[in-house]
Amino acid sequence: SLMLPNSGNLGLSVSMFAFGETGMALAMIYMTAGMIGQFTAIPAIVAGRFDIRQLLKLPFVHALVIALAVSLLGIKVPVWIDNTARLGGALCIPLALMSLGVAMAQLHIQNFRRTFLLSAFRVVSGGVIGWLIASALGLDGIYRGVLVIQSAMPSALFNYLFAQLNDAEPGEVASMVLVSTAFSYLTLPILVLLVR
16 A cells, blocks of 8 residues: 555546646656556565466556557557547546545545554655655656656555455555545645645
8 A cells, every 4th residue: 555656546637737738648657657566566465476367357458558559650540549539538537536536435444543644654755755766867847746746646546456355454455545545635735836
């Protein structure tokens, strides 16, 4: 829960709000890299083993391979496909936020003090680590801003799903997802002001 931020549902929205379409595009790169780890390393850590067949069943892997092939080969995508993809992409953020809200409404908090401390650590340390990585790579402006924002996101809902699938303390993980998300609503406005 400390490793995996919500760079999709919440991170894309905040990055788009802070930096517009360019911020959204950069945030999608971060999210894609995170999803690769999210569906490879994290399930392997939780389950105690890695299974390539599970990875190959995920639709985003197929979409990533197709997108890379189109980009690297310079294939011109028909206008109707491009328009459909843009419309679908525009719908994703509100739908993702609604699904996050519905899922979080079903979660409950356990051991509030410990959960609050870990949640605060997740959000604050993520932002600090993002800032340090951006500094080490010489990133500034919008690049630094998106990296810091994405790194400072609360725990991802997928942490809870992986914990539940593998019976790895799902109650505690659910608590952290819920509290870190609530905590980030206090920190994100300040963070956006700092990175803009």
